[in-house]
Amino acid sequence: MHIMQCAMENLFAHTADYYDLDTRFMPGTDLDLYRELLEIQGTPVLELACGTGRISIPLAESGASVWALDRSPAMLAILKRKRASLPWKVRRRLHPVVGDMASFRFLRRFPLIMIPFRGFQALTEQRRIESCLHHVKRSLAPGGLFVLDLFAPRVGPALTECATDEHIDWVYERPETGELITRTSRRRGVDTARRILHTEVVYYVETPDGKRARRADDFSLRYYQRWEIETLLCSAGFEIIAEYGGYDKRPLQAGSDMVFVVRVAQKPNTLRIMESWRSE
Structure with missing residues (x-):
């Protein structure tokens, strides 16, 4: 658990x-x-x-x-x-x-x-x-x-598995700004007793002039x-x-x-x- x-x-x-x-x-x-x-x-x-x-x-x-x-x-x-x-x-x-x-x-x-x-x-x-x-x-x-x-x-082990590495969900270039955005996520924890998934979602943003930023939030969802x-x-x-x-x-x-x-x-x-x- x-x-x-x-x-x-x-x-x-x-x-x-x-x-x-x-x-x-x-x-x-x-x-x-x-x-x-x-x-x-x-x-x-x-x-x-x-x-x-x-x-x-x-x-x-x-x-x-x-x-x-x-x-x-x-x-x-x-x-x-x-x-x-x-x-x-x-x-x-x-x-x-x-x-x-x-x-x-x-x-x-x-x-x-x-x-x-x-x-x-x-x-x-x-x-x-x-x-x-x-x-x-x-x-x-x-x-x-x-x-x-x-x-x-x-139902299965994948539901309750946690990961230390970020998984790439998608990569997208914003046409209005030229930003290259990569979204990643990782399961930070699972409370199997209360049925709650804890996930970190991260957006890596690279601007056309090469500047980079990391934007992240943690989310909890009950299943x-x-x-x-x-x-x-x-x-x-x-x-x-x-x-x-x-x-x-x-x-x-x-x-x-x-x-x-x-x-x-x-x-x-x-x-x-x-x-x-x-x-x-």
Whole structure:
């Protein structure tokens, strides 16, 4: 068992400027699903752990009123810069908010709340996990839906292995600046009892004039098996109306993600999966 006692803050304090380079590989099917749910549920929308606005901005451009909450001032600063360049009608629909997804309060309730791209797993303490679900439940409008995405852990030694060497994830030349950016990562520790992965992510940046810099942050993510997240949601008073193995609605067991669409349970403490929401 590898144990690191302290979970990290996951605030992207030194690496927020490079976050969008990580997500450029994503196929966009998650945004398609959120747009589909937006058409069904209507507006306003609350995105928790919104980051730099990869989801919030397109939803606002689609006509939704979006409240975008994140705990990281560095990530929200980038979102606000992007927002400043948007048309006025879009800007007025997009509301960035500095806040904690484990403890938030709005005067309105939302027909759609989401935590995309594994943001929920940044909560590593049980009390904060339960508090987040409590606040989500309280903030949902009647008939509202809550969507969260987690990675599906691969059972085996690789899940809990630590590494002293950095692994190169990708190399990219930024066309607007000419910077050559190399992203690396390494597993610094694993708390198998609490199911927490501790990872260091590093961006090596080389400018056209040869200057070099190293930007790094430590991140902690809690991982879940399927039964654990289903039990957690049930215990928090939700019922599952759809679960997928990816945003393309593939079967849960066939994907690298676990996507859950839930609502407040009609009968408390019952785990119910509604077949009608599954893909054909």
